[in-house]
Amino acid sequence: MRLIRLLSLSPLLCLPLCALLLAYPDGPDPKLTGGFGEQNCLKCHQGNALNAGRSLGGVFHVQGVPREYEPGQTYPLKVVIGQPGQSRWGFELGARFADSQSQAGVLASADTDTQLMQEDGIQYLMHTEDGTRAGQQHGPVEFDFNWTAPESGGQMVIFAAAGNAADGDGSEDGDFIYTAGAASVPSGVQPEVAPVVAGSSAEKPGFERRVETPVLISIPTPVDRRRGDFEVKIQHRFFDGIDSGAGQAFGIDSGANINLGIRYSLSDRLSAEVTRERFQQIVTLSGAYEIHHGERWHLDFHGGVEATRNFQRHYSPFLQLAMAFDARQVRFYITPTMVFNSRNDQQVFPDDNIFTNPEDNHTFALGLGADVAVNPWFSLVGEVIPRVAGFGNLRSRDDPAFGAGVKIRSWGHVFSVFVSKSRDFTPATYAPSAFRENDDVSLGFNIYRRIR
Secondary structure: OHHHHHHHHHHHHHHHHHHHHOOOOOOOOOOOOOOOOOOOHHHOOOOOOOOHHHHHOOEEEEEOOOOEEOOOOEEEEEEEEEOOOOOEEEEEEEEEEOOOOOEOOEEEEOOOOEEEEEEOOEEEEEEOOHHHOOOOOOOOEEEEEEEEOOOOOOOOEEEEEEEEEEOOOOOOOOOEEEEEEEEEEEOOOOOOOOOOOOOOOOOOOOOOOOOOOOEOOOOEOOOOOOOOOEEEEEEEEEOOOHHHOHHHHHHOOOOEEEEEEEEEEOOOOEEEEEEEEOOOOOEEEEEEEEEEEOOOEEEEEEEEEEEHHHHOEEEEEEEEEEEEEEEOOEEEEEEEEEEEOOOOHHHHOOOOOOEEOOOOOEEEEEEEEEEEEEEOOEEEEEEEEOEEEEOEEEHHHOOOEEEEEEEEEEOOEEEEEEEEOOOOOOHHHHOOOOOOOOOOOEEEEEEEEEEO
């Protein structure tokens, strides 16, 4: 009962924490410079397209970088950022050799407005909490630092920076995110081609996908997390089909199956989750481990166990690999799913129905899906989960679970609305196939919120 109350109240409990957890006044994570194949501040801050603030009077640039550097010479540099209407400021910058992508020279803070972090041999210069200058309206504000040129190497150096002109409300929405850069070559050396740096007009901006959820419709998806993330998930499936007609609001007047979940990230790769489904009172305890999260493909491992009647009956362990592959604005999902003890004897043997492979006690299914991004905040989604082997539901109803709809990001939440053949949420219920007394589809929706 305590678990049920916690899950039902979790969205309300999360709201007071938003202002505390969503912003990064003490400095962002490393590897968010917007250059060298790294992400930028849009990974966390939402509300406006990358560099959109420039057309509204905003500025963001790296100042003082010499066209030619003398080996070992120290140069005073600065990052400048401003945006009408904004009142808090942040950035992250790196300096690397253009060819080898290794650290180029030495960055050093000039005052308490900036700090340094190092990861994989690369220095990342970023703001401090004092440096955000909370309440300083409009800007521009300046972050001063020093760069000591490399003693040798003879390579072009690229400076890449990402900036955040925030509205100061402590949330991830309403901020303006920028990228900018500069280049410097060794004294007396002329580059063979003009450098292309982050934020320059010569750079072709890539697509920024900003709708990311832990499930597509039912199948899990790989998600880039960071330690301390707290996530809330609400899934809802109406019982009646959409063919019930307008008089019953296409099934909305009927009852519904609901699944509530909370997830906490124990590290940047490992997270734990607990969910509870209403219909069979299924409680699921699971974990996810991020194996790879790159520019083009992503891979998470999921494992857990679910049980009915508030984790008292019919325990079904499961293993899943959540894979995603990006091709421009389309993301493809493949999720192999192995469910153990998927056959519930209390449902199978007492009646006269003929089930698929009733002698088997395990099920292997393959989740397939796609997310077609129309813009950074809106996408079309679809999935199908065919049973490949093992125990299945009624032979006459042995159809794969499937669904299709739209996904929208708004005010930090992601809202999905769709039609679905299945009213289930857990691997042991959707993997054997989409069992419905009728062959209709019903409306459903998911709501997801990540709180940092």
